[in-house]
Amino acid sequence: MPRLRSLLSQSVVVVLAMPMLALAEPSCDDPAYESQAKQNACAELRYRAADLELNRAYKTLVAQLPSKDLPRLRAEQRAWLKALEPGCSEPLGPRHQAGNMWAMEFYDCLAQATAHRTKALAKWAKPK
Numbered sequence: 001m002p003r004l005r006s007l008l009s010q011s012v013v014v015v016l017a018m019p020m021l022a023l024a025e026p027s028c029d030d031p032a033y034e035s036q037a038k039q040n041a042c043a044e045l046r047y048r049a050a051d052l053e054l055n056r057a058y059k060t061l062v063a064q065l066p067s068k069d070l071p072r073l074r075a076e077q078r079a080w081l082k083a084l085e086p087g088c089s090e091p092l093g094p095r096h097q098a099g100n101m102w103a104m105e106f107y108d109c110l111a112q113a114t115a116h117r118t119k120a121l122a123k124w125a126k127p128k
Helices: 002-023 037-066 067-092 100-126
Strands: none
Touching: 037 067, 037 100, 067 100
8 A cells, every 4th residue: 555655646746747847848957948937947847856866765765774773764754854845935935025036946945955865865874
């Protein structure tokens, strides 16, 4: 059942990302990508990619860790997840009072924090 739930959630992410992929033409690195809406979409795509990488790293780590270490890892991951969005949105202020760049800055922050967390998970896998 957990495997089915995992596959279903990954499928939902892919389906939800499809419209964003359509927006990603031309590539996000293309200078033609100058509108704020397109930059916002690219920032969200970067975050979604970082999130998928984090999920892969976490699942791999859970499969490798001794069972005695799993409760500590899960507690740390839950705490990180709980702080992620507030840690990125609070410095930006209320969205309704912000300008058009709010979404780009928010998703860039999420992507950077997620990449940092992925690196932190890699340290768990290294023998001490």
